[in-house]
Amino acid sequence: MTTNFYEQVYKVVQRIPPGKVTSYGRIAKMLGHHNAARAVGYALSSLKHSDSDHPYTSATVPWQRVVNSQGRISIHHREATANKQADILREEGVEVSENLYVNMNVYLWEGLHLLEIDDILAGN
């Protein structure tokens, strides 16, 4: 792959429509890295609030639409960030329970197929 993994993750996340969510593991699989879920999470955690030299920031990448495979918001060390994620999702119409769970049977974004992924990574 020519583009770096993080960039690929960001591009896929940007395809998640408002009101839907997906998991770290699913994104990894979409990119052909079936076991790179941790790396996906790491990619999102490294997003900056703003970065003049980088097109991908927490403002341009809907990071809040990614939860763990159980449908639960997966930020344990930063409670403030976790709650913010829940708030943003609710604004988008996604129901988030008090214990930070999202019903994946209702809000799961099925994602893309490898063919579409190639298209996106190639340009748009």
Place this chain on the structure above:
DNA sequence: ATGGTGACTCGCG
């Protein structure tokens, strides 16, 4: 080059 670090997952008790 090597080892540490997670916003992960799965499987087992």
Place this chain on the structure above:
DNA sequence: GCGCGAGCCACCA
């Protein structure tokens, strides 16, 4: 359903 342990991965120092 919950906690734990063990894989697994891209990054970075």
